[in-house]
Amino acid sequence: MKSYFKTMGEAEFEKCFPNEESCLEFLANKKWGEDWVCKKCGNTNYCKGKKPYSRRCTRCKSEESATSHTVFHNVRIPLKKAFKIAFMVCHDPEVSTYKISDNIHTRQMTCWKFKKRIMECMEGKKKLVPFLQIDGRTTGE
Numbered sequence: 001m002k003s004y005f006k007t008m009g010e011a012e013f014e015k016c017f018p019n020e021e022s023c024l025e026f027l028a029n030k031k032w033g034e035d036w037v038c039k040k041c042g043n044t045n046y047c048k049g050k051k052p053y054s055r056r057c058t059r060c061k062s063e064e065s066a067t068s069h070t071v072f073h074n075v076r077i078p079l080k081k082a083f084k085i086a087f088m089v090c091h092d093p094e095v096s097t098y099k100i101s102d103n104i105h106t107r108q109m110t111c112w113k114f115k116k117r118i119m120e121c122m123e124g125k126k127k128l129v130p131f132l133q134i135d136g137r138t139t140g141e
């Protein structure tokens with residue numbers, strides 16, 4: 001995801017992720033694709049969950065949202081904004097959180113916190129949060 005964001009220009013980013021749904025769809029595709037396996041029981045059959053793009057196990061009925069087990073889980077800002085932060089940080093890890101704050105009209109402290117989370121993820125410190133997990137790698141390269 002890091003390299004994916006990196007190769008993307010700002011205009012392209014805005015086009016790809018205009019709203020929450022497009023972000024969720026992206027995460028769902030990246031995370032599961034066609035190969036869904038229930039984390040609880042190992043079942044591979046799912047149906048649609050209650051939330052957009054979440055999946056629900058047909059056997060044990062446990063539901064997994066598109067954001068769970070990613071760095072975007074439980075973010076307090078709209079997903080589109082969280083994606084924008086990730087996008088900006090991927091382009092420039094040194095980007096100031098004031099600049100991010102101006103760009104997405106969100107409090108600087110909020111941006112700082114989420115940036116920190118992303119950085120930890122990119123550095124592989126938090127293995128449980130595969131934000132940028134692509135091809136099974138957790139570092140985001």
Ligand SMILES: [Zn+2]
Pocket residue numbers: 038039040041042043057058059060061062
């Ligand atoms: Zn299950």
